[in-house]
Amino acid sequence: MEAMAKARYVRVTPQKARRVVDLVRGKRAGDALAVLEFAPQAASEPVRKVVQSAIANARVKADQAGEAFDEREMVVSAAFVDEGPTMKRFRPRAQGRAARINKRTSHITVVVAPVPARAAATTSTTGRSS
Numbered sequence: 001m002e003a004m005a006k007a008r009y010v011r012v013t014p015q016k017a018r019r020v021v022d023l024v025r026g027k028r029a030g031d032a033l034a035v036l037e038f039a040p041q042a043a044s045e046p047v048r049k050v051v052q053s054a055i056a057n058a059r060v061k062a063d064q065a066g067e068a069f070d071e072r073e074m075v076v077s078a079a080f081v082d083e084g085p086t087m088k089r090f091r092p093r094a095q096g097r098a099a100r101i102n103k104r105t106s107h108i109t110v111v112v113a114p115v116p117a118r119a120a121a122t123t124s125t126t127g128r129s130s
Helices: 014-024 029-038 044-065 117-126
Strands: 003-010 074-083 087-092 098-103 106-114
Touching: 003 044, 014 029, 014 044, 014 074, 014 106, 029 044, 029 074, 044 074, 044 106
Parallel strands: none
Antiparallel strands: 003 106, 074 106, 087 098
């Protein structure tokens, strides 16, 4: 069962957040959380929270549907960062001028889904994916 989580208006630039999201796209949920836990980028914390939220949403959906839930079978099937609104600020510069400072925000979206049955069977029997 597929589940999604979004974090909107996160005060990190989309370019920096995309670097972190690219690390976890396609990984198993547990592996993604481990990578984000130790990633040195500041954007890894909000991305980790969104991944955890998506896993929790999947657990709730499975409970409501009466299905069995195993976190180890979940994969980050989609993860992307959209640009949020930009806060525009001004800083004084030399000779009475003003320079604009853009404080960018991000909308982080993560979708987790169970591993497809064929891929799960291939990995469990051979020990690696083909």
